[in-house]
Every structure is written in structure tokens, then in C-alpha cells.
Amino acid sequence: MSSPVIDPAAPGRTVALVTLGCSRNEVDSEELAGRLTAGGWTLVEDAAEADVAVVNTCGFVEQAKKDSIDALLEASDLKETGRTQAVVAVGCLAERYGEQLAEQLPEADAVLGFDSYQDMSSQLQAILDGHKPASHTPRDRRTLLPISPAARQDGAGAVALPGHQQIQPADFVTTNSQGTDEVGTASGPPVIRARLDGRPWAPLKIASGCDRRCAFCAIPMFRGSFVSRRPHEILQEARWLAERGVREVFLVSENTTSYGKDLGDLRLLEQMLPELAAIEGIDRVRVSYLQPAEIRPELLDVMAQTTGVTPYFDISFQHASGPLLRRMRRFGDRQSFLSLLRMVRERVPQAGIRSNVIVGFPGETEEDVAELTAFLEEAELDVVGVFGYSDEDGTEAETYADKLPQEVIDARLALVTELVEHLTAQRAADRVGETISVLVEEIEDEDGELVVVGRAEQQGPDVDGSTVLTDWPTGRVPRVGQIVAAQVVDTEGVDLIARVLETHDAAVSAPAAEQDRLEVGVGQVRTS
Structure with missing residues (x-):
């Protein structure tokens, strides 16, 4: 779960975003935060200090559903004790169950689906004004786009795809140095996203949905058919993130190895990875969720040979018994894996x-x-x-x-x-004895001693373990966002303990100013 790191005393209409689930949900929350900020809302960290608490739910497995409902109930309790006037459910659980969730959870003031995201500001204002919107009516989102991947891009603009930055430059204005309004920017399309934390890494969505029909998985029903974002949009957002202190971008989707198939070229990921790695300020590009049946040797070559692409392979095996995998509607077996x-x-x-x-x-x-x-x-x-x-x-x-x-x-x-x-x-x-490269993520003072924690290139965010750095060079002050060369000297479970060998002092730390984290692309949504 994550929430914004922002001054809770800010005036005006306030909103808190609580995010559950995967990194894809985190992208959706930051886009929602950007839309709400552009609409005049102030983000706050504590839901008790917010006029509206928006809970971005997860609907993946049973435990995730329970956690989402608990979060909604916890936020609803604040209506009795805090400033909170309304609690709104969004995200996968809300999209998947909609009216059913609203009926079973009357504590939520609204249950809104993905189609409400682009107009979330007015939706929340209506709720505060006493106009409760109709609860979302679920539908199989695979039916919203053509079956043929090649035919999807033309219609994708009319289908809500959270995290895809579905924005027209003409919808934005920005004030130039002369104080006059301009539409868009010369550097590319605008980005509407607000960083909700000071981490030196950020998820970056490259596609949504899935065309696979795994027998156990409901995700395609509520996330829809597979749709790739166009490379120039992804590169633009990566540059935007780099400008805000992000040093590692984590490419997320439901199925990364399908990227480009609806754009007519499955090699687009191989072409885009070097471009992402070449962006100034981006030191690491991490790729997630590779389907073993779709992994191409050419993709492995690019991931292995491109400086800046981490040696990290997130491969969805699910099992290793060939007959059982067939019952799961999947491919492969122990030997092929x-x-x-x-x-x-x-x-x-x-x-x-x-x-x-x-x-x-x-x-x-x-x-x-x-x-x-x-x-x-x-x-x-x-x-x-x-x-x-x-x-x-x-x-x-x-x-x-x-x-x-x-x-x-x-x-x-x-x-x-x-x-x-x-x-x-x-x-x-x-791995003891290996030399690793570590991105510093946390620095804590424990009884006068600094504890510096980061991730090696082989460790993915949040769930793949961490690296504790020891023997920091005398006179050098560690900073969040630094890249450190270190040697693994010990372990605790999957976590590594490593002795610092070299610090890269030219590295910048993650954004220090909260205004940087709240900045929304190049302009604001036009309200007139």
C-alpha cells in the first residue's frame, strides 16, 4: 500500500489516494493524482485530513480482495472521526464487481470504474455536493476492442486505458516565460502524472490487458484485450520521470512479451529498450512479466547486451508439469523451462x-x-x-x-x-563475493548509526529482497538515488549484505522538494 508524501495542512479541496496491489496500480494512481491536481485538488498523505479518500483497489486474488475491502472500511471509519466526507472505491475490484461491491459495501460513497478516471475531478466534486453517481456496471472489457490486435489501435482512444496517458495536447495549456498561454510543448505530448513518493524508481506502463486465456486468471475480463502504448509516449513519460529524479524505470504490463503486436511489430520492445536506457538521468531500465512461451532469443540478446537494462528476468512459469500447464491453458514443461x-x-x-x-x-x-x-x-x-x-x-x-x-x-x-x-x-x-551495483533507496538513523538500504540490479522493487550497505566510506554522505558498487559479504534470507566499494557522487538524489513531486507535466487541464 502506498500514499502520497505531502503536507496534510494544505488548503482547498483535498484528496488522499490509497493504493493496493501491483505496480500497474501505482501507475494508475499517479495518473489519477495528476488529473486531480490539474483539476484543482490538493493531495494529502493522511486520509483523515482529506475531504475524499480514493482507494485504488486490487481484485487479483482472494486475499487482495479482502485487503481492499479492509482498506475501504478503514477509510470509511474516518468519516466519524476525521475530516473525511467521502470514500470512493476505484481500481480493479471496483471495475470487476461494480454494483455488486456497492451493494455489499454501503460504507463506500461511490464505486467507480475505469471509464470514470478521465473525469475523476468532477466525479469527486459531485459526490461532495451530495450527488452520488451511479455505481459502475461491470462488463467484459475484452468485448470493447476488435479481436484482431492489428485493428485495436484505431479504437483504443475511445476505450479507457488507465495509465496510458490518454490526453490530447489541445486539452492542456501552459504559461510560457512571457506569461502567455501555449498549447502543448515542442518536446512532445504533455504528461499528466503526479509522483506520490520520493522513491528513485518508478513504474512505467507500456501496455494494458492480455490476450491469453489462462484458465485460472480473470484479469483479461476486467483489464481488457492487450493494447500497447506507442513508443514515443513511453519515451516522453520516461523523460518526465527522469526530470523528477527517477533513476530506474520499471516497465510494467500484463504481458510485456506481447508488446508491439497490435502495432504491427513484435520487435518494438527490442528497439525501445536502448532508447530508454539512453535517456539522461535514467541509469536502469527494468523489464517485468515475460511469458515463457513468447520470449524470443532476440529480446534476450537486447536485454543482455544493452547497458542500463538490468540483468533481471521476471518470467511467469506458474507450474512445471506439462499436463497440468495444458489444463491451465498454458504452454511449456520442466525441460523447456x-x-x-x-x-x-x-x-x-x-x-x-x-x-x-x-x-x-x-x-x-x-x-x-x-x-x-x-x-x-x-x-x-x-x-x-x-x-x-x-x-x-x-x-x-x-x-x-x-x-x-x-x-x-x-x-x-x-x-x-x-x-x-x-x-x-x-x-x-x-552471491557472496559477487560485485553488485546498488541503487540507494532508504537511509535511516538507528541509534546514531546510518542504515543504508537499496536494491541490486538483480532485485526487483518491493517483493524481491533488498541490499543493506555497510562500510560506507569515511566522509561520504549517502543519498537516496545514488548508485553504489559493492561486494556481497553476507545474506539474510533473500536479502543481501554488501560492503561498499565505490560511490558515484555525481548521482542526484530523489526529488527533495514536494512541489517537484506534485508537478503535473507541462500544464493544467483547461477548465473553460
């Missing part, structure tokens, strides 16, 4: 590799579990997320008859989780 990992490590021997797996899928046998554990023991993955299967509304797997008892799912979840914890801790320990 191991072959893919060999291809990665032939190019980048010290690559960081993460994945997710599901246990307890309907029909999973003991032999399937054995195939999965054998794969995990051979794969030497750095991080593995382990999930126990649960039915998701509207999915094919929900209709399967051969469901496993919950106690069996729980036992397999515990078994594989324990194995993964041992294997990933060993993988981290194998």
Missing part, C-alpha cells in the same frame, strides 16, 4: 530471475507437485512467489469438477513455500 533458463544464463551468468507458481490447481496430482519441486530445485531462481489455487469468478477453472480439498491445497502450499524459502536463501548465499 530449464532450457529457457540456460539461454538466459548463457547471456547473463549472474542474472536475477524471479517467477510465480500456483499449487493446488484442479486435478493437480502428487506427480505434478513432484515435477514442480524438481524444477524449482534445478532452476536456481532468485525469488519465487507461491500461491495456493482459489476459484476466480468467471474463469474456466471455476467450472472444473476435480477441485482439491482445501486442506490438500494448504499442505502443498506450505510444502512448496518452505522449499522455495530454502532454495532462494541458498541462491542469495551463492
